[in-house]
Amino acid sequence: MGKVGTGIPKLMGIPIQRNLLYVILALAAVSVIVPPIMANGYLNTVLISIVMWAGIGAAFDLTAGYIKVTNFGFAGFFAAGAYTSGLLAADFAISPFIGLIPALVIATAFGAFVGFLTLRLHGIFAAAFSWFMATTLQYVLAAESQYTRGYSGLVVPQFFSGISTLPYYYLVLVMYVVELAILLKIVRGKPGVAFKIIGEDETAARTVGVNVTFYRSICFTIACLFAGLMGVFYGHYLGLLTPDVSSLAITIQALAICYIGGRGTLWGSLPGSILIITIFEVFRPLAAYRFIIYGILLVVVMIKAQGGLASLFVKYLKPRLMSSA
Amino acid sequence: MIPILDIVLTSLIRGAFYVLVSASLALLFGIISVASFIQGDIAMLGGYVAFFALTILGVNPIIAVVLTGAVLFLVGALIERSLLRPLRRISGKLWMFNTFVLTLGISQILENGAQAAFGPTFYGVNALWPGVIDVFGSPIANDRMIMLIASVAIMVLLWAFLKFTKPGRAIRALGMNEEAIPLFGVNVNMIYMITFGLTGLLAGIGGAFYMAVYTTYPLMGVTPNLKAWTVVLIGGLGNVKGAVFCSFLLAFIETVATYYLASGWPDVISVVIVILVLLFRPTGLFGTEVKGIWEK
8 A cells, every 4th residue: 555655655546644544544453353352243233334324425425525416315226226136135036145236237227317317407406306206216116015015024135144243244344445445536536526516516517628417427326326235235134125215214314424424525424424323322212312413413514514524524633643744 | 987076175175285385385495595394394393283272272273273373483483593594694505405404404303302292192183163064065074174265265365465564575575686675674684584484384384284184293294395395396496376276286186196096106196297397397387487496
């Protein structure tokens, strides 16, 4: 990773501050080593939730934070992935690891389709359009109950046969790291610049020669691909799917994690997810009250700190890491 | 033989439940460009207020409705003053979208707050005016008929308020040109507050009616919220007349669909209509120029 000659270490080809690199490596080491040492089933499920929602938030962030199209039908793509591989596994006994591929194809195709249709729409219209697309999917999944089992639920074979949740943790961790690496690679390159310009001002982007149609579609589609990936994990991890996988609740949580973590960073969803899932777990005995906290967090972020946790990090921690380098 | 009369009556009554919440959402879009996600939850609160007014205070139903309207007016005004005003200061052209995310957070607070305060119980009351009325041979429950008439009456009152009173004219003026109206000595902040309060009043009374005929519970607002968005997206954001018309249109389509299709599919029809409208006529059937219709 470190590159001789430049003097600046690089992570995936991106120059990075040495101290920041150490922090990231330490975090990676902790996330790999600690769960088996602790050997705590409860801790595992919490960590799985955190990593899974960080992945979902990052996929949401790609459109919300870059091309500024809030995919309010996010759950639809999540459900497309989950149901495709779920149905293949349940009805045709296809291993989830193989079913993953058609699931990603379907989620991507659905994403490309919706992404193409939303090209003309902006802001609230794009959000409403994708919202109603996901709602349609939810209703169709509920109405076509002879195939999908509707609200009685589709029982999905799990990824691993054992009782331990540790393999799931490593699986989702690998999925998340791969996702984050690919997305960071994309946004640090030429497409990322195009995404940001489109997000700022589409007309200006056209003027400077950015192919808006292409980049907007591609950004939306990639986000849907990773939504589908996390959907596949979710289905084969929980082992039960209902049409509510496509409901607004999933989208709202993805949006909250993305906004609270910080839009336009991709990695911001990780602190967002850690904060929200931890709050959920800590306040679990308080039942309904814990969701109030999460509403309050979203309100506070909107009014006081639209950059979310990521902006706090950049403001307070980064200078310290830099100065001691 | 198609029971035309039954379908028409059922649609009118179903539409009456949509019209108040939808009109409140359309008003917010049209006047202050707020993409509200809480109109359904305001209706839910209205249901609770009306329930407690009827049972604990034991007041006359008409007074209960007035009381509900007054309380939810204050709730709406309070939400605007405490949460939307600070957001307004920091939002530029992203104002409309920011209000959407903010109200999404508020809706989580209201729904789960209601869950924490009142529990998951369904609250409902017995028929306020028991009995049925015979409309050209079709029996309709008295309560539903009265709700229909009251909803229409409230919409007429709203129209008269916006048309003839001084605050009403100021509200419409704000919808037309926000920069110009301070020049005429109108307090813009006050009008924002009154508009939000007014939409709280409308949605709250809508919820009170819903509670009277069905029940209220913490997630009661989810369906009215979806229906209000459906209606407003079909009719055109910010077009109150379009929202009134499309409430009844949507109710009619759903009633016919319920009559012919298997369960589950009528819901699909109404959301697919929204998708088609957004694709081919994003300004809605009654396309109006809303401030920042493309991006705000």
